[in-house]
Amino acid sequence: MKEGRIGANGTWVGASVPRREDPRLLTGRGRYVDDLTAQGMLHAQFVRSNEAHARIVSVDLSEVLNVPGVVAAFTADDLNLRDMVGVMERPEHEFRVTAMPVLARDRVRFAGEPIAIVIATDPYTAEDGLEAAVVTYEPLPPVVSEEAALAPDAVLLHDEAPDNTYVDVTMFATEGIDAVFDDAHRVIGVDLRSGRQNALPMETRGVVAEWIDRDEQLLVRTCTQIPHTIRDTVAACAGLDERQVRVIVPDMGGGFGQKSCVGREEVAAAAAALRLRRPVKWIEDRRDNLTASFLGREQHYRARAAFDAEGHLLALDTDVICDMGAYSAYPSTAAIEPMMAAVEMPGVYKLPAYRVRARAIATNKAPTAAYRGVSRPQCVMVMERLMERAARELGLDALDVRRRNLITTFPYKNSNNITYDPGSYLESLNLCEQTLREEGWYERKAEAAASGRVMGIGYACYSERTALASTAFSERKPRALVSFDMSDITMDMTGSVRVTTGTLSHGQSHETTMAQIVADRLSLPIDKVKIVQGDTDKITYGFGSFASRSIVIGGGAVAAAAVALTDQLRILAAHLLEVDTDAVELDGEGGVRVRDEPERRLSYGDLAFVAYLQSPRLPKGFGPGLRASGSYDMLADGVFSNATHGVVVELDPGTGGVRILRYVCVEDVGVAINPQVVEGQCRGGIAQGIAGALFEEVRYDPSGQPLAPSFMEYKVPTAMEIPDIRIEHLETPSALTESGAKGAGEGGTIGAPAAVLNAVNDALRDTGVEFDDTPISRELVYRALENGPVGPGAATPAH
Amino acid sequence: MPDIQLIELNVNGESHDLAIPPRRTLADVLRHDLGLTGTHVGCEHGICGACTVLIDGAPARACLTFAVQVEGAEIRTVESLAGPDGAMNDLQQAFTDHHGLQCGFCTPGFLMLAEGYLAEEPEPTREEIREVVASNICRCTGYHTIVDAIEHCARKRRADCASG
Missing domain, CATH: 3.30.365.10 (Aldehyde oxidase/xanthine dehydrogenase, molybdopterin binding domain)
Known part of the structure; x- marks a missing residue:
């Protein structure tokens, strides 16, 4: 153990342990998706729409195939993949189910939308191939603003979404809220908009996919925050069993939410590799990343807040419109921004009465994914602007107005039905x-x-x-409740452990921080703990990393697995030392000892040796082997x-x-x-x-x-x-x-x-x-x- | 077939004979022909700086440089920084000490930028370092700890120099 790197309690948790990730990333030995290669690998790029909104009259790829070095080119019809369809378990008037095809079929809905995949022997040639594609469009009126989308005569992006509205929910509506406004000393308004942004990971999106005969698997190495969801989706779109797809995530250059949705290009490249039985690599260029990947944040809030003369917030009534762009992204759906805004709006402030209408609208822009914070930056803008404006209008100090309204007694149940x-x-x-x-x-x-x-x-x-x-999810009602994670831990005969997590570090340092958690539970030096992530064949199931979930849920699961392993170690040690399980304890130095006779101890290595190589000595029902599992499900709010x-x-x-x-x-x-x-x-x-x-x-x-x-x-x-x-x-x-x-x-x-x-x-x-x-x-x-x-x-x- | 040009490229002290099309960028040659994948490509138009390498000691964008342009030059990439045993050099150590990286994608570019800069200006002020760091883009750190790392590395080099 390194001096000065242990937390105040002598624990790894609480210490600024040097990152396990750093040496490889600093010496150029990190392996990101574009660093990967495979024998006979081909390179893909996409023919993309020049039009923001149009019917596709024809896609002619014949000249593309004549470009020297181009191996194949496929349209939606050629690949025949199932659409991606995100669903919320809400009534039809609240959530309209719309589909996102892997490649555009007869209609394009934003400039940059992928129409065909071109596959060539090298990336330069793939680009040459794109230039030879001929797409004929019949333009439709572009819908590029909230006002245009909601206009009574607006052309619809999706027939399934009348009024160009994917989501329209009204929530909470505290009884008597209108009377509170009527009787209020002052009603303060805020009308604010936030611009559309790109989460902008420095590594753009990318994938290397290949069919591996021996494994009967489509191996998809991709930079994603959600490996199991990619596996499930590729399998569903391509009509494979889930066991026939393996997703591995190499080192990853950031995500910030942009990689928390399934990319259409990821699925198309995987399908092309399956079709061609050759490895296919797609690396998004920055131009495509800026224009045709997932974006976020474009929202409009109209809020009214009732205050008394002392600056106490009495009620809030808000109308939120989120411009989700051309498609409801999978799996998060177009509900991700409006539902987050609706539920989390009050933030740190006591709010006796609350009503919110939250909508997601369709426009001819690149679609929206989660972006770091998801709606909460804007919710905080709304609340903080209200506090400032109330202070100004009431002649009070703005910090004092905040102090009067901050939640100070916990747990606190607010009018958004959340217990803080x-x-x-x-x-x-x-x-x-x-x-x-x-x-x-x-x-x-x-x-x-x-x-x-x-x-x-x-x-x-x-x-x-x-x-x-x-509970948070049950309020929002998505079909998939991503609130838990699982972990498996195995100890080898050198007393080292490998611990799986379904979360996916891509800059957040989980290889270090989760190892800190496990090392404490097992009283092991941190270099005896290896966190295993980002491989759907090694990890039973998991939801990945987003929504600040990893250290709580993933960390909870690895801790639970480690504790379960300590139980195994104690049961085995007690049996071999011929005492009750209650009579033994971890000795803090990589062994288990009899509490009252500390000289009687077995090291983890001793125990593992018996567990793997001397099975007749094991207690009835134990092992063989030293492994355990744990999970963590956040059941509170x-x-x-x-x-x-x-x-x-x-x-x-x-x-x-x-x-x-x-x-x-x-x-x-x-x-x-x-x-x-x-x-x-x-x-x-x-x-x-x-x-x-x-x-x-x-x-x-x-x-x-x-x-x-x-x-x-x-x-x-x-x-x-x-x-x-x-x-x-x-x-x-x-x-x-x-x-x-x-x-x-x-x-x-x-x-x-x-x-x-x-x-x-x-x-x-x-x-x-x-x-x-x-x-x-x-x-x-x-x-x-x-x-x-x-x-x-x-x-x-x-x- | 596109034109192919024969060139000799000197990278990290080793000489390589290459037959490449003239449009092939230095970044692609380093990464995909020589297997030096530590140099990353973040924007392909010279702004983000993830592909920064040293060409005759000066930081340059490998994505905007054609490999055929730099025949005869001494090129250094991030792979040249660590010792022969793989041990990190003082600059790399400063980056880990100060948490100057998270996802690590932009990091090789910042390392080579700093390596080139500190060779030219061993006594920079923090503000001067900040100006140089502004040549590249990082999305994870907010830059504070990158500036910290370079500042501490420079200070330590000066101290080691003075005491040596």
């Missing part, structure tokens, strides 16, 4: 404010104003339900991580630019398994939240053509735009999880947009301009400042 487990909502706000005060930012802001500079300070308070549980973000910005009157001077995040994820990893998740999440608040947007022209097909137009922030971020930890251990941990994957992204928005509005306080939408337009900031701030500093020249 304990957190540190008030404490995190207080510490965040205190930190910015102690660092002197309030004085600096005042000094800046005096010299004509424009600074602002903004906050956002939020909690995040991590590890979505059975989930566990809530929380945080407060505090941001200091300075606006540039010359350019309208927003510069972040300071960023403080006070977070509480319960027990941090590995604090350095938690900080990394926080900082990275915040960077993505800032990206959404200030920079990134996927826009379309009126004909539905995407306007950001490269990094020249899609403005990903660099180290010049993302500041250093101070993180302070609070720790409210969860009583509901195996390790006391709560999820930590998405929080940063959830809090950042609202905090930045509030900071910019604070800076603009004296101009009378307020922003509610993201990304915040530089041009509008410039215009707001054009005549100089109207405040006390306005008289002083800015030199």
Whole structure:
């Protein structure tokens, strides 16, 4: 064991253990999907739609096949694959079932939609092949905005979805809510929109698929967050048994939700490999990733909130419209954003009365998948804008208004029918404010104003339900309830263990953090623990990594498996030492001893030797072998991580630019398994939240053509735009999880947009301009400042 | 058949004879012809920097460079950083110490960027490091810990130099 790397309790959990993943990734020995090869491998690319909305009159691939090096080209008819159809168990008027074909058949619904797959001997030739394809279209009117989609005479994208609406639910509707609004001291409104974004993993999507005769399997090596779902879907689409598909996920360059849906191209490439009986590789290029993969976040909220004169929130009535694009993605469906928004909206605030209507609409844009945070960044924007506006209109301090409304007694059941487990909502706000005060930012802001500079300070308070549980899902009613995970553990004769998890680390460090959890349960050095993930032949079943579920659910399952193995070790040791099982214990040094006679001990290696090689010595019904299983199913409402973000910005009157001077995040994820990893998740999440608040947007022209097909137009922030971020930890251990941990994957992204928005509005306080939408337009900031701030500093020249 | 050109490429101190089409990028040659898959391709248009390698000591985008352009140059990739026994060098160690990587996809690009930069400017300020780090894109870390890692590596190199 390494000095200084053990947690305060002498445990691995709580320690910033160096990452097991790092040496291979730092030395160029990581293996990502495009690093893989296979004998005789071919390369695929896709003929994609030039039109946003059209009927396909004909697809002529004859010239494609004449390009030297092109081996095959297939249309939807050639491959004849079953469609992907995501289903929610909701009434038809609430959820309209629509299909997403693997390749477009007679209709294209967004520019970039895959129509045919071209397979060639090398990737350059595959691209040459695409240029020879001739697709004839009969254009249909493009539907590229909420207003156009919902217009009474709008052309429908899917016949099954009248009003271009996939989802339309009204929920909660607390009895008497209208009377609360009627009688309220003040009703405050917010109307806000968030731009369409790309989750933007640095590794684009990709797959290498090949049929392996000996295994009778289609081996699909792909970068996905959901390996078992890919297996099931490829099998279903291609008409294979599930045992005939094996999905392996190699090292993976991020996902952030974009890889939590089944890619049409993944299925098509696998089907082509099956058809050709040759390995087929598809690597998405960045242009396709920016225009034709899964996107997210484009939403519109109209909220009304009733407040009393002291700033207590009394009721909230919200209408949410999520622009889900051209298809309901599989398996998450078009309900993922509206249902998340509807259920999680109140966040950290006590809300006596609540009503929400949440819709998902169809437009001719690339479809929406989960993107880190899923709707909660916007929910937090709504709530935080309401708090700020209420404070302004009621003449109160905005932080005091928050304090009056924060949930402070736990468990707390809110009007969204969720019971919140304990957190540190008030404490995190207080510490965040205190930190910015102690660092002197309030004085600096005042000094800046005096010299004509424009600074602002903004906050956002939020909690995040991590590890979505059975109950959460039963409220939303998807067909598949992804609330549990399973784990198998085996110990070998050197006393080392291999532990499977159905989660799928792709940057989150589970090879390290889950090993920490297991090492503690078995009192093993961490290098004796190997986490096995991302292989559907090695892992019985699992749902992968998304929704901040892994450390709670996957971590719970590996802990349960490890505990089950300790039971096996104790039973075997007690039998061999001829004492009761209750009389033995783990000795903390890789062995089991008799509690009252500690010199009588058997090492794990001794026990495993007997378990594998001396079966006659085993107790009746034991083994042979040393293995155990565990599972974890979150049966409560989930566990809530929380945080407060505090941001200091300075606006540039010359350019309208927003510069972040300071960023403080006070977070509480319960027990941090590995604090350095938690900080990394926080900082990275915040960077993505800032990206959404200030920079990134996927826009379309009126004909539905995407306007950001490269990094020249899609403005990903660099180290010049993302500041250093101070993180302070609070720790409210969860009583509901195996390790006391709560999820930590998405929080940063959830809090950042609202905090930045509030900071910019604070800076603009004296101009009378307020922003509610993201990304915040530089041009509008410039215009707001054009005549100089109207405040006390306005008289002083800015030199 | 497309034109094929014969070139000799010097990569990480080894010489390779190659017969390649002129349109083949350096990134593809390194990755798929020489098996040096540590160099990654993130955007194919020179912005993200995941493919950054050193060409005669200077950081360059391997995705925007044709292999036929760099015959005669000394090319270094991430595979050259570790010792012959596979042990990480000080820069790589600093990245793991400071959690300067998560998914690891952009990491080789940042390592080669930093390697080239620190050779040219051994005493950078944090702000100067930040400006250089802004040449590449990382989606996981928020950059803070990448800047930390490079700053600490530079400081340690100076300290080792002074005490040596």
